[in-house]
Amino acid sequence: MSSKKDVSVRRNFLKKTLIAGSVVGGAVTSKIALAQNSESNFLVVDPWTKTQGSGFINPPYGLPSKYEKNVVRVLPNPVPTFPTGSRTPLQSLHGIITPNGLVFERHHAGIPDINPDQHRLVIHGMVDRPMIFTMEDIVRFPSESRIYFLECSGNSAAELKKATGKTAQEIHGLLSCCEWTGVRLSTILQECGVQSSAKWALAEGADGAAMTRSIPMSKMMDDALLVYAQNGEMLRAEQGYPLRLFLPGFEGNMSIKWLRRIKLGDAPWQTREETSAYTDLLPDGKAEQFTFAMDVKSVITQPSGMMKLKLKGFYEISGVAWSGNGKIRSVEVSTDGGKFWSQAILQEPVMDKSLVRFRFPWVWDGAPAVLMSRAVDASGDVQPTMDALLKAKGANIFYHNNAIQPWRVAANGEITNDR
Numbered sequence: 001m002s003s004k005k006d007v008s009v010r011r012n013f014l015k016k017t018l019i020a021g022s023v024v025g026g027a028v029t030s031k032i033a034l035a036q037n038s039e040s041n042f043l044v045v046d047p048w049t050k051t052q053g054s055g056f057i058n059p060p061y062g063l064p065s066k067y068e069k070n071v072v073r074v075l076p077n078p079v080p081t082f083p084t085g086s087r088t089p090l091q092s093l094h095g096i097i098t099p100n101g102l103v104f105e106r107h108h109a110g111i112p113d114i115n116p117d118q119h120r121l122v123i124h125g126m127v128d129r130p131m132i133f134t135m136e137d138i139v140r141f142p143s144e145s146r147i148y149f150l151e152c153s154g155n156s157a158a159e160l161k162k163a164t165g166k167t168a169q170e171i172h173g174l175l176s177c178c179e180w181t182g183v184r185l186s187t188i189l190q191e192c193g194v195q196s197s198a199k200w201a202l203a204e205g206a207d208g209a210a211m212t213r214s215i216p217m218s219k220m221m222d223d224a225l226l227v228y229a230q231n232g233e234m235l236r237a238e239q240g241y242p243l244r245l246f247l248p249g250f251e252g253n254m255s256i257k258w259l260r261r262i263k264l265g266d267a268p269w270q271t272r273e274e275t276s277a278y279t280d281l282l283p284d285g286k287a288e289q290f291t292f293a294m295d296v297k298s299v300i301t302q303p304s305g306m307m308k309l310k311l312k313g314f315y316e317i318s319g320v321a322w323s324g325n326g327k328i329r330s331v332e333v334s335t336d337g338g339k340f341w342s343q344a345i346l347q348e349p350v351m352d353k354s355l356v357r358f359r360f361p362w363v364w365d366g367a368p369a370v371l372m373s374r375a376v377d378a379s380g381d382v383q384p385t386m387d388a389l390l391k392a393k394g395a396n397i398f399y400h401n402n403a404i405q406p407w408r409v410a411a412n413g414e415i416t417n418d419r
């Protein structure tokens, strides 16, 4: 929680140097602090500077500082008998990349233990040359690395009914953004000779759930990736080791992990995950199928739910925005519950179907406030309020909640979910 930390650092600084008078317009001016204090007093040599540091880190695979031990994925509350998902601590992250140990997980039958030497990918159906690939075969193809977000279409779902979560992690933590490395599906499919009658592909996982989804060939031949690495290292077991499908911008469920089979056909297969689940129930009771792309969305992560503003004055409001339809065009921030909106600064690079970090300078005057962010994507879609979303989609919807998240700042600085 950077803002929390920043605030307490600032506070200690104030205490140490007794320069309460140097808080100008809410910001601490260190120049004045130095002038009023002798440098020897200010530049104290701490104990860790006086001794030799520790040698090589053990275990050899590095871990975060022990002081960051609370920055972890969380399980749903109450924890189910068999956990099927964990959430990314969005409020503790900076920039756009989710470190591998904090990437949310969603698995329908646990994490299989797959030996990469024994793993195979079968491609069959409407192809001229059905083929079986080993992992060695796959990594020999030309590859690419791209930064994309991944969001479960059930992210933030509980909030559609009422406020349930307290933190950004609890509410919106089925969201991650990694650099994914792999082979374009189009490269491998061309190797097998795609028949002109092929309109859909079936992707199947090797886990106990044998997760299967139908995917339009247009997506498979566009930016779909056969992924074997995330953030520079091989996939984590929970993210689909040794091979997963990755469909940029599409609902997370379709990016089949532990991928073992792709079959080409001329119609969708109507699998369990596209009939009994992952459909959108409309007001008339009919279910809409195959709503693939995740709509434009954003959330303020700093400051956010369960944090406390300890001082009046300057804060950088920051958060992430994303759209399954392409790039983010702009993000606006409101500090008065949506009456007045101002443009936030987008951190470059702004990439296609990636998280974008936005920043907005704010001076808190100590009065109650409601912080909101509203993203617009390149297609012109605007992130809706919860009321507008429920009006447009009906009260039956469960998936695809992309509504604006309001955070209420109380006069004592405490921040709560204002759904």
Ligand SMILES: Nc1nc2c(c(=O)[nH]1)N[C@H]1C(S)=C(S)[C@@H](COP(=O)(O)O)O[C@H]1N2
Pocket (backbone or CB within 6 Å): 103, 104, 105, 106, 107, 108, 109, 150, 151, 152, 153, 176, 204, 205, 206, 207, 209, 210, 211, 238, 239, 240, 251, 252, 253, 254, 255, 256, 257, 258, 259
């Ligand atoms: N084989 C398989 N693939 C799967 C799943 C699964 O249970 N089995 N879960 C899906 C769901 S619902 C989501 S949201 C994403 C989550 O990916 P992650 O665990 O890497 O975050 O994987 C998808 N792919």
Ligand SMILES: [Mo]
Pocket (backbone or CB within 6 Å): 106, 151, 152, 153, 154, 252, 253
């Ligand atoms: Mo999901």
